[in-house]
Amino acid sequence: MKPRPAALRAALTTLTAAAILASVLTTGPTAATAAEVPQPQTAAAAPTTADLSGDIIAVPPTASTPSSRRSTGATTQSESTQSESAQSESAQSQSAQAASTVSVEKIYVSRAAATATTADDSSSLKLDDASIKAAVSSLHDYWWEQSSHTVDIQLAGIENDSLAQKTCDANTTLNGVSAKAFGGSFANFSWINTHRHLLVLSREACGTVAFGTLGGNGGLIFSGYGTEQSLAVPILLHEFGHNLGFQHANAGFCRSAKVFDGTDDDFSLVPANTTTSVQCPVREYGDYADIMGYSLNGARPGLSSLQRSLAGYISDVTDDSAVGTRSFTIKPLSGSASGRSLRIVDPVSKAVYYVEYRIKSGADASNAEFAGYRQNCESITGGFTLCALGSSATSGSVRILRTLPNSNDSRTYPATVVLAAGLDSKNDPTRRDTHLDKGESFTDYGSGFSLKVTSLNPSSGAVVSVRLGTAPTFSAKKPATAATTTTLKVNRATQTYGSSTRITATARVSDREGGIPNGTLTLKRGGTTVSKGAVPKNGAVAYTLPKTLAAGSYALKATYAPTSEAFAASTSSTVKVAVTKAKSTTSSSLSHTKIARSGTPQVAVAVSAPGVTAPTGTVTVSANGKVVKRYSLTSAKKGRVTLSLPKFTTAKKYAITTSFIGSTSTASSKASAGTLTVTK
Ligand SMILES: [Zn+2]
Structure with missing residues (x-):
């Protein structure tokens, strides 16, 4: 009633x-x-x-x-x-x-x-x-x-x-x-x-x-x-x-x-x-x-x-x-x-x-x-x-x-x-x-x-x-601590370096009845603690991987630590995620398509990758497949450099190619700069 x-x-x-x-x-x-x-x-x-x-x-x-x-x-x-x-x-x-x-x-x-x-x-x-x-x-x-x-x-x-x-x-x-x-x-x-x-x-x-x-x-x-x-x-x-x-x-x-x-x-x-x-x-x-x-x-x-x-x-x-x-x-x-x-x-x-x-x-x-x-x-x-x-x-x-x-x-x-x-x-x-x-x-x-x-x-x-009286108490059914379960879920398994589409991992802890225990919830990425704090009211903590986290594979794990003896600790299973390198694009062009043996040809190289403001890494220039120039691209260059090539001693045609070797965050790419004709 x-x-x-x-x-x-x-x-x-x-x-x-x-x-x-x-x-x-x-x-x-x-x-x-x-x-x-x-x-x-x-x-x-x-x-x-x-x-x-x-x-x-x-x-x-x-x-x-x-x-x-x-x-x-x-x-x-x-x-x-x-x-x-x-x-x-x-x-x-x-x-x-x-x-x-x-x-x-x-x-x-x-x-x-x-x-x-x-x-x-x-x-x-x-x-x-x-x-x-x-x-x-x-x-x-x-x-x-x-x-x-x-x-x-x-x-x-x-x-x-x-x-x-x-x-x-x-x-x-x-x-x-x-x-x-x-x-x-x-x-x-x-x-x-x-x-x-x-x-x-x-x-x-x-x-x-x-x-x-x-x-x-x-x-x-x-x-x-x-x-x-x-x-x-x-x-x-x-x-x-x-x-x-x-x-x-x-x-x-x-x-x-x-x-x-x-x-x-x-x-x-x-x-x-x-x-x-x-x-x-x-x-x-x-x-x-x-x-x-x-x-x-x-x-x-x-x-x-x-x-x-x-x-x-x-x-x-x-x-x-x-x-x-x-x-x-x-x-x-x-x-x-x-x-x-x-x-x-x-x-x-x-x-x-x-x-x-x-x-x-x-x-x-x-x-x-x-x-x-x-x-x-x-x-x-x-x-x-x-x-x-x-x-x-x-x-x-x-x-x-x-x-x-x-x-x-x-x-x-x-x-x-x-x-x-x-x-x-x-x-x-x-x-x-x-x-x-x-x-x-x-x-x-x-x-x-x-x-x-x-x-x-x-x-x-x-x-x-x-x-x-004060005699020892009975040894009786010993109260057990309440079991807890910690889970870890990700919204996606991979993210690309520099991309704004990122991996979010959500750790969650609860007891058997779905109740939220008191304690601390910690999230680790490999050996690094990336999140740690009191278990919130809803029992869940989310962690989003940084946009510029280096490419590679990572093991994520969540751990619950109780604050009282009423609850037992628990750890999630390990969730593996991967950060892939940003895709790069190399473009290049020659300053001259025909040059005398006494001349110094130049090639302009541009490397870009989405989400990466300034790709860094080695750039090479090859003539007929042989590397004739090696250059280390620094971030100050913002992906653009004009390289002077060594003088060619033999008058003939050269196929000039440029390569960006890549870095830990950016994938390699290459481009043809065209054909250079060297005259006497
Ligand atoms: Zn009454």
Whole structure:
């Protein structure tokens, strides 16, 4: 779907000025099948941290009470080892102390006609009572299971509301309906802390946008997707997650070919397709294996173990923070066996990580990671590529998550980040995905935590070896540098000395994906460097041979030298080119055709060659084939000279010819000057 970010955001800010951040959901394509690549839309929301701080200020005090919906999390965490992360995980700390209770979440559905006319109503939205009940039932089933039976969504009522907009505007619709629906019981944020939710489903497709309020123990949701489209329920699940206090599930890529992690300060949300200097840019929605990430048709993946732990939905989190090397078996997160998450505190840096094993079963049966989609990759500044999808549906994969620093307040859980720590079969550290396969390893920023995936078995679980402390890191799949290719092409193979039609050689370097690596591109002609400089944005450098390059054959070669270990050097094959001599023309004429033996005959010689202003070289004059005069033509003569011939002692006829022997740049040529008759 294509939300209109600016307009939507502005209106939402108005709506929620006194309370809660509303969030815009972006989704994948509307018609993706297993054979297609899901192409997520650009994230519409601005960085969450900024919006949160802006919205929190005016929250009524009653709304900031920590939620009572959180059930007991059996996460046995040691406060003393939490360090820097302790603050951002305050919600989790509370969850450990909270009582295990079932929270009943009442959902009120408004079937809203935004416009008075029915001509623009969409029949494919399916807003009959039975369809709405089925959708709410799906909402219930999903969250009941994900919350470990502590969130109980119940349908409280369905009613019809109508507005008189000229066209359906999503924000105006939600504003208008929430002011009057169900007797005004959702007006003025009266839903906060009531565990009541107003779901507004427009009869019109209404721009096919959806959004929900974040936090508040209750909330508002708008969806233009109805109940039965393939995105309808995934979107409702996601928006309801916001109402429950969940932020987006993101993906983080640390821009280094060696360290796939960063400090808290290194991570920051960065909009897609922007240049960034952030060390670990975080892509909003980038976690496809979490309902709070991108919504894709039919995909209803579970929440990550980190999200569930934050909310106290999961109690079988194993803690590890003691120095040493141990092996753990992590059970599939979508299963029921205990031991589904590993919580690691790096004893050196105190950073907190969650490790989980996801397989294609249970809620994750529809997880897009296992749907057979091709990898979905996007460029990150600096020649790096963040990929998603492509986990093995047979073996599943291991994921490492952390919270996004400074992303929560008292009414929300922190946003989550799945780390792009995995290499694919190309073994290219500049191109990574968000899961670890068997044999892959991860070492955190502080180097106090290393993990290697020993085996993956959907029945028995994932076995990981964890090293904590300062022991040597695992020898694991070594990141390779990315291969590059340098090519050299010429527009022609020969040029003639002095001619303006010249040889241009173009050197070009790229990586396997067609990306342009950083580094230096050098062009050599034989042993001479003729061009050297930083690789330009288009990866290509052109060099044109000089017009007056001496005739001969030359070997051209281009070399790429990388500036970082991320890319490998490469050299083009040698391209041979030739410079041919300029063609010369000699003309000559005698001063006399008849002369006495006492006379001194003269012959005027002119040598010319196109493109050559002053041919140089030896000129000879022959009489009946015998050289009688040899002269060295200098450039000062500009190709013209008049030569005096020696006296002839024998009276007879002589055939006088002139030759230009040529030079390194100019070919030879000759001419007849005519017949000279020598008399007594
Ligand atoms: Zn969202």
